[in-house]
Amino acid sequence: MTARREVVLHVNGRRHELEVSPSDLLLDVLHDGLGLSDVHYGCGEGVCGTCTVLLDGEPVSACLTFAAQVNGCRIMTVAGLTGADGSMHPLQECFLRLGALQCGYCTPGMILAAYQLVERVGSPTRDQIRYELVGNLCRCTGYTKIFEAIEAYANSPEAVVRGGQAVTQGGSPFERGEHPVETGDER
Amino acid sequence: MTATTVVEPAPAQRAAGQYRVVGHSVAHHDFIDKVKGSLHYAADWQLPGMLFGRVVRSQLPSARIASIDVSAARALPGVMAVLTAADVPNNRIVEVASGGLGELEVPMPVLAVDRIRYLGEPVALVAAATQQIADEAAELVAVDCEPLPGVFDVRAALAEGAPTVHDTGNVLVTWQIRQGDVAAGMAAADVVVEGEYRSQHVEHAYLEPEAGVGWIENGVLTLRVATQVVEHAAAIAQMLMLPLNKVRVIATYMGGGFGGKEDMTVEPYLALLAWHTRRPVRMIWDRQESLVASTKRHPFLMLYRTAVRHDGTITAQDVEITGDAGAYPYLSARVLFAAAALACGPYRVPSSSIVSRAVFTNQVPTSAFRGFGAMQVTFGYESQMDRIAERLGLSRTAVRERNFLEKGDEIPTGERLETCVEARRTMEIALDMLGPTPPPDDAGKVVGRGFACNRQPYGRTIWFRDKASAWLSLERDGTLLIRSGVTDLGGGQAASLCQIASEILGVSLEDISIYIGDSALNPPAGGTFATRQLYMSGNAVLQAARDLRHQVAPVAAELLGSSPDDLVFADGRVGGLGLPTGGEQLSAPEGVSAPYVTLAELVSACGQRGVQTAVLSTWQAESGSFDPRAGQGGTFPDYTYGTHAALVEVDRATGLVRVLKYVACHDVGRAINPMRVEGQIQGGAMQGLGYALTEDMAIVDGSPQSMLFADYLIPNSLDFPDVEVAIVESGEGKGPLGARGIGEPSIGNVAATIASAIHDAIGLRPTETPMTPERILALLDQSALRSAVASTTRRQT
Numbered sequence: 001m002t003a004r005r006e007v008v009l010h011v012n013g014r015r016h017e018l019e020v021s022p023s024d025l026l027l028d029v030l031h032d033g034l035g036l037s038d039v040h041y042g043c044g045e046g047v048c049g050t051c052t053v054l055l056d057g058e059p060v061s062a063c064l065t066f067a068a069q070v071n072g073c074r075i076m077t078v079a080g081l082t083g084a085d086g087s088m089h090p091l092q093e094c095f096l097r098l099g100a101l102q103c104g105y106c107t108p109g110m111i112l113a114a115y116q117l118v119e120r121v122g123s124p125t126r127d128q129i130r131y132e133l134v135g136n137l138c139r140c141t142g143y144t145k146i147f148e149a150i151e152a153y154a155n156s157p158e159a160v161v162r163g164g165q166a167v168t169q170g171g172s173p174f175e176r177g178e179h180p181v182e183t184g185d186e187r
Numbered sequence: 188m189t190a191t192t193v194v195e196p197a198p199a200q201r202a203a204g205q206y207r208v209v210g211h212s213v214a215h216h217d218f219i220d221k222v223k224g225s226l227h228y229a230a231d232w233q234l235p236g237m238l239f240g241r242v243v244r245s246q247l248p249s250a251r252i253a254s255i256d257v258s259a260a261r262a263l264p265g266v267m268a269v270l271t272a273a274d275v276p277n278n279r280i281v282e283v284a285s286g287g288l289g290e291l292e293v294p295m296p297v298l299a300v301d302r303i304r305y306l307g308e309p310v311a312l313v314a315a316a317t318q319q320i321a322d323e324a325a326e327l328v329a330v331d332c333e334p335l336p337g338v339f340d341v342r343a344a345l346a347e348g349a350p351t352v353h354d355t356g357n358v359l360v361t362w363q364i365r366q367g368d369v370a371a372g373m374a375a376a377d378v379v380v381e382g383e384y385r386s387q388h389v390e391h392a393y394l395e396p397e398a399g400v401g402w403i404e405n406g407v408l409t410l411r412v413a414t415q416v417v418e419h420a421a422a423i424a425q426m427l428m429l430p431l432n433k434v435r436v437i438a439t440y441m442g443g444g445f446g447g448k449e450d451m452t453v454e455p456y457l458a459l460l461a462w463h464t465r466r467p468v469r470m471i472w473d474r475q476e477s478l479v480a481s482t483k484r485h486p487f488l489m490l491y492r493t494a495v496r497h498d499g500t501i502t503a504q505d506v507e508i509t510g511d512a513g514a515y516p517y518l519s520a521r522v523l524f525a526a527a528a529l530a531c532g533p534y535r536v537p538s539s540s541i542v543s544r545a546v547f548t549n550q551v552p553t554s555a556f557r558g559f560g561a562m563q564v565t566f567g568y569e570s571q572m573d574r575i576a577e578r579l580g581l582s583r584t585a586v587r588e589r590n591f592l593e594k595g596d597e598i599p600t601g602e603r604l605e606t607c608v609e610a611r612r613t614m615e616i617a618l619d620m621l622g623p624t625p626p627p628d629d630a631g632k633v634v635g636r637g638f639a640c641n642r643q644p645y646g647r648t649i650w651f652r653d654k655a656s657a658w659l660s661l662e663r664d665g666t667l668l669i670r671s672g673v674t675d676l677g678g679g680q681a682a683s684l685c686q687i688a689s690e691i692l693g694v695s696l697e698d699i700s701i702y703i704g705d706s707a708l709n710p711p712a713g714g715t716f717a718t719r720q721l722y723m724s725g726n727a728v729l730q731a732a733r734d735l736r737h738q739v740a741p742v743a744a745e746l747l748g749s750s751p752d753d754l755v756f757a758d759g760r761v762g763g764l765g766l767p768t769g770g771e772q773l774s775a776p777e778g779v780s781a782p783y784v785t786l787a788e789l790v791s792a793c794g795q796r797g798v799q800t801a802v803l804s805t806w807q808a809e810s811g812s813f814d815p816r817a818g819q820g821g822t823f824p825d826y827t828y829g830t831h832a833a834l835v836e837v838d839r840a841t842g843l844v845r846v847l848k849y850v851a852c853h854d855v856g857r858a859i860n861p862m863r864v865e866g867q868i869q870g871g872a873m874q875g876l877g878y879a880l881t882e883d884m885a886i887v888d889g890s891p892q893s894m895l896f897a898d899y900l901i902p903n904s905l906d907f908p909d910v911e912v913a914i915v916e917s918g919e920g921k922g923p924l925g926a927r928g929i930g931e932p933s934i935g936n937v938a939a940t941i942a943s944a945i946h947d948a949i950g951l952r953p954t955e956t957p958m959t960p961e962r963i964l965a966l967l968d969q970s971a972l973r974s975a976v977a978s979t980t981r982r983q984t
Contacts, residue, residue, distance in 0.1 A: 023319075037231035038224025040442070042394050043474040043896040050394050078224035092222040096214045099862040102870060103677025104221025105228065105394045105442025133904040139392055139443050140677055141866055142873030143902075144909040 007071040011036070012080030020067040027051045027062035030077065038079045038108045042137075049136030052109030053077050059113050078108035081115065090158035091115055091149075100149035102140035110136050114150045115160070122161045123154045207757060208690040209924060212862030215682035215696065217440060217675065229398040229413035229439040230471050237400065238267055240453075240460045240470035241321040243311035243328045244480060248889025249337030249350070249549040250303040252330060255311060260327040265320035268464045269328065270312040272298040275459060276428045280451075282516045286650055289815045290360035290520035290545070293353050297426060297455045303332060304352055304514035305551050306889050307480035314460040314468050337549030339889050341488060341509045344546045352514055352547035359512050359545040360520040362527045365818040366599045367538025372503025376494030380574045384491070384567045385955040386938075388511075388884035389484035390893070391556060392901045395442020396477045401457035402467035407707070410457055411437040415449045415674050416714030417706040422451065423458045434458070438674040438704030445676070445874070446555030447481055449716045450517050474896050483884050484556035485510040485522055485545075489567040495575050499586040501537070504571075506530045508543040508564065510553070517554035519545035525644065526560035528822045531599050532568035533610040533642040534590040539599040541818075550886050555716060557874065561643050562935045566956065569639040569939030573946060583943070584614065587640060601819040604826075606919040609854035610640045613830040616913045620850040621832040631840050634847070635948025638832035639939035644823035645718035645928025646921070649811040655723035656710035659688060659731045660801035661739070663794075665759055665786030667694040669701040672712035673724045678930055679863040680720045684728045686859055687923050691732035693756030694786060710803060718928030721859065722824070723808060725923035731804035739800060742793050746784050759786050825920060827927040829853030831872060831936035835944040842964035844880060844945060851936070852913040856920025856927035868933040869910040875937025877902045883957050 004019045011034060020029060030036045030053070039062055042050025046061040053062050054076040081089040088096065091111055101107045110133070117124055117132045124132065129147050138146065153159055220226035257269040272278050279294035299310045311328045315321035337352075338344040344357040351357055373379055399412025408429065410420075417436040424434040441448060453470045460468040472480070487510050494503040508526050512519035527543040543560075556562075576586040592598065592608045617638060627634045647653045658670040669688055675681045685699045702709060712724045740751035743761040747754070753764050762783030784792070793800050811821025834847040851872045858864045881900040885892040893899040920927030938956050946952045951966040 031231075032233070035233075037227055040228065040395065041230065041471065041473075042396075045474065045896050047896045048394060048474075078222075082223045082225075086223075088219075088223065095222045096218050099212065099214070099218070099866050101218060101221055101677075102679075102866055103393070103395065103441060103443040104217070104226055105677075107221050108224040111222065130904045135903075137394065137901060137903055139394055139445075139874070139901060140870045142869035142871075142910050143904050144869050145862075145866060147904075147909070 005068060007068055009067070009070065010074045012076055018067070022066065022068050024067045025063060026065040026067045026070060029067040030062060036077050036079060038077050040105055040108065049109045049113065050106050052112050052136065054112055054116055057116065059116050076112070078111050081111065090156060091153045094149040094153040098145055098149040098152060100141065100145040106136060106138045110138065110146060118150065118154045119160050119162050124150070126151070206690055208686050208696065209857070209859050210861065212860055213686065213696060215679070215685060217682055226440055228395055228442050229411065232400045232411055234400065234402055234467035237467040237469055238314040238316065238460070238464060239318040239321045240456060240468045241313045241325045242309045242456055243313065243325045245299065245303040245306060245308045245310050245330065245332070247303055247332055247334055248306040249335045250332040251335055252299060252301050252303060252332055254331045256329040257311060259329065260313060260324040263320060263324045263327060265316040266313065266324045267316065267466065268314040268460060269324065270298070270459055270463060271310070272296060272300045274463060275426065277426050280422060280426065282518070284516065284518045284521040285524055288813065289362065290516065291355050293355060293359065293516050295515040297459070305549055306891065307551055308514070309456065312456050312460055314464050337889055339548055339550060339886065341511050341546040341548060344548050352549055357547045359516055359547060360523060362524050362543045362815065363818040364527050364539065364541040364599050366601060367503070369503045369505055369538045369540040372538035373494045376502045377497045378495050378578055380493045380495065380571060380578055382491045382567070382571055382574055383954060384489040384570060386487045386563050386566065387956055388486050388553070388886060389556060389878055389882050390478060390884045390899055391445045391447030391481065392899065393441070393443030393445060393447060396472045396474055397448070397452035397481065398471040399453045399457055400467060400469045401461035403461055403465060407433050407435050408458055408462060409435045409437065410454055411439060412454055412457070413441045413448055414438045414452070414454065415441070415444050415676060415716055417672055417674060417704055418711065418714060419451050419454055420706045423454055426455055427458060427462055435705070435707040440675045441677060443677055445557045446559065446716060449555040449714060450482055452481065475894055478893055478896065478899060479891055480551065482517055482552050482554035485512070485519065485553040485560065485563065487526070487563040489564065491567050491571045493571045493575060495579065497579060499575060499579055499581050499589040501534060501590050503538040504531055504536045506541045506567070510543065510545050510560070511550065512545040512547050513550045513552035514547060515552045517552045519553060522555065522560035524648070526564050528600060529561035529642060529644065530564045530568065532565065533592050533608060533640055533828055534568070535592055535596055536599055541599060549889050551891065557871065558643065558931050558934050559717065562931070565639060565641045565935040566938045566942065570942055570952065570954065573943050574952070583638070584618070587614065600822050602821060606825055606921065607917050608828055609915055609917050610642070610828045610830065613828060613852040613854060613915055614638065614640055616915065617830040617832040617850050617852040620911060620913060621834065621848060624834060625847065627836055632836050632838050633948040634834060634836045635944045635946065636832070636834050637940050637943025637945070637947055638830055639936040639943055640828070640830045641932065641935040642826045642828055643932035643935050644826050645931070646722045646808060646824040647717050647719055649809055649821045649824055650813055652810040653713060653719070653723060653808040654805055655712040655727040656803065656805040657684070657712070657724060657727040657731045658710050658801065658803045659728070659735050661692070661735065661786060661790050663787065663790050665694070665790060666698040666700065667692060669699065669728065670709045671701065671703055671724055671728065672706065672709040673720050674704045674715045676715055678867060679860060680715055683721055683859045683863070684724055687725055687728050688732045691729065691736055691756070693758060693761065695759050698759060718930040718932070721926055722922040722928055723806065725926065727804060727806035729923040730806050731802045734804050735800070735802040738798060738802065739789055739793055742796055742798055743784060743789050746792055747782055760784065761786065761789055825927065827853060827855065827929060827932040829932055829936060831940040833940050833944045835941060835948060837945060837948045837963060839949070839967060842960035842967065844941070844958060844963060846876065846907050846941070849908055850911045850913070851933060852915060853929060853932055854915040854917045854927065855929045856922060857916055857918055857925040858914050859926055861914060864914055864929055865912045867929045868912045871933025872910040872937055873902050873907060875934040876907045878934070878956060879938040879941040880957050880959070881906070
């Protein structure tokens with residue numbers, strides 16, 4: 001057994017102090033350790049994008065990231081996009097309204113990748129969306145409705161955009177301070 | 188842009204404004220949980236003291252087990268159990284897939300005893316305090332094996348003196364369907380067209396791997412797993428030699444299944460580990476284990492001979508189908524039956540001889556996969572139609588139009604079609620949507636257009652005398668509770684039931700809760716497979732909702748002083764015929780022109796009068812029988828018809844096929860939720876594109892070649908264009924309100940569509956899936972070689 005070490009993770013606006021082994025994957029720490037069941041295991045190879053989370057705002061595969069690697073980082077899962085009162089983010093509403101899912105297993109990763117894409121580029125073209133989502137596999141929908149949902153969101157006034165053509169208000173609920181930020185050991 | 192054309196049925200088929208909820212693209216409870224990430228799948232479940240399980244699998248495809256040494260594994264700290272065959276109370280699972288109509292009864296051990304029959308076969312089980320320890324312990328189980336010769340191809344398995352996979356021989360089942368005089372039909376024809384077609388092993392590749400948690404509670408072994416079939420509880424009880432009422436299976440909402448969670452996956456292993464340790468156990472197959480060990484789609488070898496007259500009329504067809512069953516039966520007998528029954532497609536074939544066989548090999552077992560045998564044969568019968576057109580100089584549409592089945596026609600099993608056949612209509616719509624053929628990008632490329640029609644059954648074979656039950660209860664606050672044993676793959680199986688109940692009882696969708704997939708607490712619905720749940724449970728819920736409405740209507744009529752026949756149930760209220768039915772109108776109370784009672788008031792009034800507000804209803808599908816010797820009899824309740832069409836561009840230098848445009852049109856009878864129907868068609872077509880062009884779970888000498896997800900190419904967001912969908916609603920299905928099933932039908936047409944388009948582009952016909960660049964190049968090279976030889980021969984003579 002290798003020595004365990006303490007890491008601090010800021011997950012969906014909450015600070016967690018955790019003891020992890022050097023070999024503990026971020027995916028397992030989030031899913032089993034913190035009980036974040038919205039982060040799903042898909043392949044363990046970084047191929048399918050199912051376990052995508054935003055690490056300091058960038059999409060990463062939690063199955064290829066060691067928890068010890070991301071000490072002090074901000075992590076957002078799809079639950080972090082949902083309002084503290086359970087209300088849906090406009091992007092989630094677009095997925096819902098346009099039927100951009102079936103089994104829903106890839107959906108959290110898909111939504112996070114899409115959220116970050118729109119945040120980065122504003123209103124992506126269909127080709128841009130296709131290109132950017134190549135690392136997020138879906139076996140149910142055939143992708144079209146996912147593209148349509150992302151376009152509907154990107155073209156809505158609620159879209160959160162930084163660095164693109166337009167910067168609008170907002171951010172994720174925890175960035176807006178809607179989730180109480182707590183300190184201390186959440187284990 | 189996706190141009191979605193919803194084709195409205197003729198006015199006579201549908202009364203104006205007939206449905207308030209059905210036919211609308213509403214979102215449901217499952218979608219809300221899924222976009223929020225709050226749905227709990229099979230792996231998202233933890234119990235106090237939970238252990239972690241792992242299956243130890245064989246590394247050889249064919250071997251004799253000399254010994255299994257578990258001592259090192261047992262000695263590892265944190266290991267709670269290491270089990271082998273000796274620990275399984277009844278170590279044989281006997282699958283009689285066809286209901287015992289004809290196949291061999293070949294038992295499958297839960298854990299291998301002395302013989303290994305495929306690479307990945309379970310040999311031992313481990314449960315430990317952490318997953319890491321369980322994985323380490325699995326590595327420490329020493330299986331001493333003596334390799335044996337194996338068979339890795341159906342032709343090799345059928346050869347004289349081939350090694351046998353089972354003592355009973357290598358042929359699990361042979362089906363025949365015979366009608367008329369094929370020899371006379373062949374003789375009467377002007378032309379006989381022959382074709383040989385091959386398909387590959389395919390992986391389901393649902394994104395949620397096989398997973399579940401098992402525990403013992405009050406003496407009942409409970410498994411909460413990702414499964415399409417909670418009725419497997421009985422098989423688990425038999426394995427543990429427990430009474431059937433001591434095993435409970437709870438099916439979680441699945442992260443995809445496509446038939447791959449129709450057989451048991453983690454269930455027997457979880458059951459054994461929980462039973463022996465008396466502790467909760469979780470098991471998740473990692474992706475690599477799932478790739479190696481989960482069941483696959485059957486590779487088919489299909490030989491077609493089709494006899495036609497000069498005008499394109501089919502007089503006879505002879506079909507031989509051999510399916511690779513892998514090492515154990517699973518559902519192969521039934522898959523090959525469906526293949527035989529559907530081998531002639533949506534065409535009139537006056538005399539036919541169809542033989543299908545399932546053959547054992549030393550490879551991973553094959554079983555159910557969206558389309559279930561009826562899918563592979565589409566490539567065969569549609570390629571034959573194209574060949575006939577080419578041979579006779581007719582158009583591809585003309586040859587089909589001459590032979591399309593119609594309502595009332597006889598099919599090769601001797602049955603008459605009782606509902607309309609919309610093959611022609613879907614063909615016209617799909618080709619219309621496809622538009623003109625664009626010119627290629629550059630001189631090295633060629634563009635072609637193709638299409639294919641299909642006939643895919645929905646519902647189980649009728650000799651199973653299928654039934655489904657549902658329990659509906661109006662609660663005191665006017666909300667509705669549905670209990671149904673249905674399992675939900677993600678296709679909206681539960682949601683569509685809510686929509687049907689809402690339609691009949693007027694309970695708003697947000698006021699309906701549905702409890703599903705529990706073998707102990709829900710009335711049985713049968714599994715979710717065979718595109719049967721809308722047909723079966725949809726009819727059960729429709730019947731239960733009508734019964735319930737019938738039960739409470741007299742009380743409402745009494746309160747309102749009207750006749751029970753004149754009531755409207757809508758938006759949580761019951762009123763006279765003047766009751767407005769739009770939500771917006773209801774928000775303005777002064778707009779309510781007729782007296783009404785709320786459902787809550789009605790339930791309360793029913794209580795005072797002793798009238799029950801709950802109903803348990805069982806819907807029985809039609810039944811029939813099949814005579815396997817005569818090759819005639821009842822098969823499937825009904826069929827869904829459709830046509831896909833595509834434009835493809837073939838690069839003559841690289842062999843790469845690029846799909847430029849793809850359209851799909853199916854008659855779904857009635858679209859309960861058009862958005863979900865569209866999703867089923869788009870998703871099915873996309874899976875079909877993977878099957879047609881990129882996916883190949885190749886197995887060489889018994890060893891799978893794709894051991895990583897990175898090596899198995901399911902379609903990604905860049906690979907293919909948007910699938911454009913047209914929905915036809917004939918209203919003639921046997922499902923609720925005239926619906927037909929759409930889960931499986933949408934995948935069937937794709938390979939034949941792409942092959943047809945490739946042939947149109949390069950003049951050469953692919954006969955093997957997937958149609959990879961290598962195979963297209965080989966076709967082009969052979970053709971170039973042939974013309975070179977021909978021109979050389981011409982010069983010499």
